[in-house]
Amino acid sequence: MSENILEVRNVSKSFKEQVVLKNLSFTVKSGETFGLLGPNGAGKTTTMRMIMNILQPDEGEILFQGQPRQRLKGVHFGYLPEERGLYPRARVLDVLVYFGTLNDLAPRKAEVEAIRYLDRLGIIEYTDTRINELSKGIQQKIQFIAAFLHDPDVLILDEPFTGLDPINQSVLQEILEEFKKKNKVLILSTHMMDQAEKMCDHICLINQAQVVIDGSVSNIRKRFREDAYYLEADAPIPFISSLKGIQILEEGKNNYKFVLEEGSVSLAEILKQVEQKTKIRKFEVFEPSLHDIFIRLIQEQTEVKS
């Protein structure tokens, strides 16, 4: 199976004087979920629109399989825009077939696929309902279907999870997993870091027109690991801070995050001492969450700038 690659190379984009993206580059390989992260106004949607060929980059280029994006037909791409909307008076199946045929599906085939996905997402009973009679979440599901009905090579989802309940979130995740397995490029943007953490293999964080960090989730985590430990007990254990060779990073009611100074005290020693006073409820090697990394990086960058 050959690999599909989407490349964004040195792309810059400005709206009038406002520079939204400057020299942005990243590469997305098929088979991985790529998360485009960043604070509000970072330029995520703008990037996606350029990948979708709705906007043109001022500088730089976007390549898919080595081919410039502009020369490719829309058929290879599926898109769920950030702002959701459909034809309010039209019927569900009609809209899906319309979008399907716009992507070169035969009407009959589009109909079959549409019904298959409607069934899969548990909304088959709304096949002939008018869009404006549906709830927001169901309308959103229909937009999902519209995005991947034609089985595109590149699927771009702008904040796909907002507005979905947990059950539907996992149904969607399942579908995306399946999609990923078919050797396709999957790009999504989100504000929800725990979602990104669960879903993405590869993330790219942009802020103030530039890439702040780009890499696989595990690599990033490794980079930000501080060799810290996390301990949670049944009762407060204030004595712990007076111990030699221990440095408390964060202190909660019954929990502590700490690092050990090189070669001063052993971990087993500390645990033993704590156990004498109270019961240990939880102990682990601390892994920074994407959430924390995100906040840290953005804050650092803003401080540097100002």
Next chain:
Amino acid sequence: MKNIFRVARWEFVSRIKSRSFLFNTFISPFLFTAVITLPLFIFNLQPQITTKLIGLIDLSGQNIKEELQRELNRNYRLDNRSSEYLVMNVAVNNSSSYNRMASKFEEIKSRLDSVSLVYDQIKEQRMEYYKNTRIPNRDYVLRTSYEKLQNTREEKELIEIELSRFKTALDSLYKREAQRMADSLLYTDVLNAYLIFLPDFAKTGIVEYHTKTPGDLREVERFEKILQTIIIKKRILNDQIPRSKLQRWFRPIYLKKYQLLQEGQQEWNFYVQFYGPLIGVFLLFMAIFTAGGYVFSSVLLEKSNRVIEVLLSYVTSSQLMGGKILGLGFLGLVQIFSWFAITGILLSTGIIPADKISYLTMQNALYFLIYFSLGFLFYGAIFVTIGSVSASEYDAQQINQLLRTIAIFPVLLSLLVLANPNAPLIRLLSFIPFLTPSFMIMRIPLSIEPITFDIYGTILLMIVSIGFMIIISGRIFRMSTLMVGKKLTPQEIWTWIKIK
């Protein structure tokens, strides 16, 4: 390229079943026709409902009533052949002041009669005295009778003067009282109008016409015509011309109207000539603005609910715009062919008299299609532009309204077009692309000479302006579709028009 047809099909299918399309196609034209021809029906029907009562105050003593009634009967009859107007003298016999004066007048008149009688007797007697020379005391008798005659004559003359004075007073009282009476009858709608004939009306030619509605030109014209006849007849009779000749002279005149046409002459009918093209313009306007309005609302809808983003990621903006114009233009054609079909049915069933309407030809149907297509493309391109630059639906509707007003403006000048379809002003206005379709659709059936130059000229000009409009609107459409809720400045729009 295929995507244009897909978009076109979508637009077409989602509109053709809509209630507004069915309404505009099958109901509006009939409503419009009904509304504009309604005054016509009221105008024609209303007077036919009842006989109208016309009061008469005749101060001429020439018994106008009979004559007036005769003339009215001869000219105006209801559908059931009974006469449309009934003339009645306004009576004043329940006015006490008039009655008192009238009885006094009678009294004086009888006094005059008796004096005249006496006078005549004396005269007769004197004649005998003259003839008979053998009467004793003849000289004396003659002298005394002469004195008596002188006295009686004096008395008679005095009474005559009194009587004539009284007559004038009585007449003016009659006029006053009768008019009071007539006014109240007019006020309570018993009378439609009343006429006053003064004693010297034949000489002056003045007759008073009192009514609540002097603006009803049709009535006024009728009475003018009748009175003209009566008065002239009177004047001629005064000149001692025999009645039999008059009958012949005054036979009514009717103007039969013909218009010179290409294919031979045809009777000219105001309604056919006026309402036909008016309905034509309305239908054209309807077709252009139904389809154009859909282009407009479709752009606006996709922009406001952001479907535009999905669409633009699958099709190019020119495919999207082209598809819309194609699909909805086709919808307009379907509408027009439905009208052609309806017209065909009405013609074949004889509801529309085909032989009386010379302009219902295949060629004109073709012109209708051409001017629809041109008008639709022109306004469609403008609608795309407006739809894509307006920040809110409200703004957009405002401009839409303005455009409609401009396009329907020629209808306001329809009477001018009717009077002279090729007047310089009308020709000039026909060459303004916004007005071209409406004007040409009125001018083509109305013009007696062929206006080939104007037809080809306007078509050419329209095509050029459409090309121009489509280029501009395409650019604006492409640039503006991704803007949301932002008011655009004219400078921004101008820069879009300029770039590539």
